[in-house]
Amino acid sequence: MRDSLKTGLNFGMTSGVITTLGLMVGLNSGTHSVAAVISGILTIAVSDSLSDAMGVHVSKEAEGGHSDSYLWLVMAATFVTKLVVASTFVVPVLLLDLGSAMVAAVAWGAVLITVMSWRIARAQGSDPGKAILEHLFVGGVVVVATHYSGQWIGGYFGGGAIA
Numbered sequence: 001m002r003d004s005l006k007t008g009l010n011f012g013m014t015s016g017v018i019t020t021l022g023l024m025v026g027l028n029s030g031t032h033s034v035a036a037v038i039s040g041i042l043t044i045a046v047s048d049s050l051s052d053a054m055g056v057h058v059s060k061e062a063e064g065g066h067s068d069s070y071l072w073l074v075m076a077a078t079f080v081t082k083l084v085v086a087s088t089f090v091v092p093v094l095l096l097d098l099g100s101a102m103v104a105a106v107a108w109g110a111v112l113i114t115v116m117s118w119r120i121a122r123a124q125g126s127d128p129g130k131a132i133l134e135h136l137f138v139g140g141v142v143v144v145a146t147h148y149s150g151q152w153i154g155g156y157f158g159g160g161a162i163a
Contacts, residue, residue, distance in 0.1 A: 004070045008077020013116050015052050016085030017109040018139055020044055022146040028102055029150030037093050045086035053079035113139055
């Protein structure tokens with residue numbers, strides 16, 4: 001696989017999972033609102049996908065030594081991957097009660113991170129277990145931190161009703 005595609009796919013996948021889970025968990029903890037969570041997911045899917053794609057493009061451009069086609073391909077791969085991955089997190093919110101949807105979303109995110117980490121580690125000849133645990137740990141920190149920050153923000157701004 002071309003390096004530009006690998007970069008875009010892996011960055012988009014990681015950011016799509018971690019950012020979307022953080023947003024979902026924080027919004028759920030702060031608002032307990034299906035509409036807020038779905039709105040947040042869809043907003044992240046579009047705005048943060050574009051932002052990350054541009055960020056990867058500029059970062060790779062600043063490194064130098066990359067062709068224009070490489071820069072645009074990594075940008076497109078990042079955008080599409082993050083857009084698709086982030087959008088998949090709407091499904092459990094539409095199908096389940098919000099509490100169950102959060103559990104399902106965290107499980108889905110863990111599956112995606114596990115598969116990606118395993119593939120990267122195998123390709124590099126390193127220990128997949130170590131990579132998986134490391135990446136799941138970071139994702140877990142994000143989920144816990146956004147849960148408690150969402151609770152604090154929701155409490156501070158009126159018991160969960162953010163105006």
